[in-house]
Amino acid sequence: MNIQIDSNSHFTIYNLPFGIFSTPAKHKRAGVAIGNYIIDLSVLFEHSFFEDKIHSNIFNQDSLNDFIALGKDIWSFVRKKIQDLLIEDSDFYKVNHDKFLFLQSEATMYLPVKIGDYTDFYSSEEHASNVGKMFRPTMDPLLPNWKHMPIAYHGRSSSIISTNQNIKRPYGQVLKGEDVVYSPCNTLDIEIELGFIIGKSNNLGEPIDIKNANEHVFGAVLLNDFSARDIQRWEYQPLGPFLGKNFATAISPWIVTMEALQQFYTEAPTQTQTVLPYLIEEKRLNFDIEISFEIETAKQNKATVAVTNSKYLYWTMEQQIAHHTVNGCNLRVGDLLGTGTISGKEKTSFGSLLELTWNGKESINIGDEQRTFLLDGDTTILSAVCKKGDKQLGFGEVRNLIIS
Numbered sequence: 048m049n050i051q052i053d054s055n056s057h058f059t060i061y062n063l064p065f066g067i068f069s070t071p072a073k074h075k076r077a078g079v080a081i082g083n084y085i086i087d088l089s090v091l092f093e094h095s096f097f098e099d100k101i102h103s104n105i106f107n108q109d110s111l112n113d114f115i116a117l118g119k120d121i122w123s124f125v126r127k128k129i130q131d132l133l134i135e136d137s138d139f140y141k142v143n144h145d146k147f148l149f150l151q152s153e154a155t156m157y158l159p160v161k162i163g164d165y166t167d168f169y170s171s172e173e174h175a176s177n178v179g180k181m182f183r184p185t186m187d188p189l190l191p192n193w194k195h196m197p198i199a200y201h202g203r204s205s206s207i208i209s210t211n212q213n214i215k216r217p218y219g220q221v222l223k224g225e226d227v228v229y230s231p232c233n234t235l236d237i238e239i240e241l242g243f244i245i246g247k248s249n250n251l252g253e254p255i256d257i258k259n260a261n262e263h264v265f266g267a268v269l270l271n272d273f274s275a276r277d278i279q280r281w282e283y284q285p286l287g288p289f290l291g292k293n294f295a296t297a298i299s300p301w302i303v304t305m306e307a308l309q310q311f312y313t314e315a316p317t318q319t320q321t322v323l324p325y326l327i328e329e330k331r332l333n334f335d336i337e338i339s340f341e342i343e344t345a346k347q348n349k350a351t352v353a354v355t356n357s358k359y360l361y362w363t364m365e366q367q368i369a370h371h372t373v374n375g376c377n378l379r380v381g382d383l384l385g386t387g388t389i390s391g392k393e394k395t396s397f398g399s400l401l402e403l404t405w406n407g408k409e410s411i412n413i414g415d416e417q418r419t420f421l422l423d424g425d426t427t428i429l430s431a432v433c434k435k436g437d438k439q440l441g442f443g444e445v446r447n448l449i450i451s
């Protein structure tokens with residue numbers, strides 16, 4: 048290896064995630080993270096590093112969409128070239144590394160893609176059951192359709208942000224006793240999710256077969272679906288989430304590719320209800336990604352509030368894509384699919400404050416402070432790692448400060 052990498056680094060040679068960054072001296076462009084560094088792909092292009100496979104400097108742009116649209120063979124080619132560059136002893140590396148390596152600590156990160164459409168699923172059985180138990184205590188926790196299809200709603204892409212962007216506490220209509228009042232949200236929450244970035248479009252009217260669904264995904268990000276529970280509770284019937292959800296959704300700035308994640312597949316939970324043929328998979332797989340949620344307060348107290356894992360999801364990524372397109376709906380390069388809140392069975396693995404505090408009934412300790420929902424001055428931090436044997440990779444962080 049040409050670069051020294053800390054043993055606990057998220058950005059190992061097995062990872063090589065793609066993102067958009069800037070430095071004080073130069074505007075936004077595409078990069079790959081390695082150790083504490085970013086490799087500037089636009090500089091590599093200028094040095095003809097990608098031979099004749101890539102014809103224009105698509106890396107010298109403020110989004111990865113044009114690169115992603117080139118397709119899977121090019122993603123693999125670029126990844127392999129960078130792996131070789133980092134591993135092999137070469138004159139190219141010795142002569143040029145000062146020009147294409149930048150310290151992450153000196154860079155600013157941005158949204159990695161222009162997101163056309165954003166869909167948020169509801170794929171965790173534990174999460175859906177917890178919500179059912181809280182709000183429909185006398186009924187079956189799952190609604191009758193839940194085990195027949197991955198439930199979802201169309202979200203909003205204009206308010207998707209990345210790390211280090213502040214969240215302004217939303218105002219809206221809430222119920223106060225019997226009265227309807229205009230108020231700041233008093234129950235501001237997070238939702239721990241994984242997001243998938245679409246890498247290959249399908250034509251309108253042509254569903255994606257579940258067997259090929261995997262090929263339509265470029266990579267994954269961490270997703271924090273900020274939620275205003277009091278606004279949501281009053282507005283959601285009969286059409287579902289609206290202003291309680293569309294004020295901010297944060298994603299991590301580095302996209303970990305499907306190619307990197309292949310190494311971390313694990314068996315998905317067995318489904319207990321027969322599903323229609325278009326949702327049947329020969330082998331049901333999820334990613335074994337451990338996702339942590341921390342809160343850091345204005346008084347600098349910090350605690351890990353929950354640790355969950357995407358392997359718990361009842362509906363897989365492939366089922367989500369097959370269902371999303373079964374009616375002919377077209378997904379486009381750069382679209383974002385959220386898995387929905389990921390909760391495990393244990394209380395410490397619940398993926399929202401709503402569940403962790405059981406709708407505000409039990410508080411969480413953060414140093415000498417207590418929380419039920421988020422206060423102004425709190426910073427939310429999602430991070431995630433995958434480990435298998437001596438191989439490790441991570442997603443970095445998505446960190447957001449709550450302001451008034």
Ligand code: CA
Pocket residue numbers: 167168238240272385387388
């Ligand atoms: Ca959600």
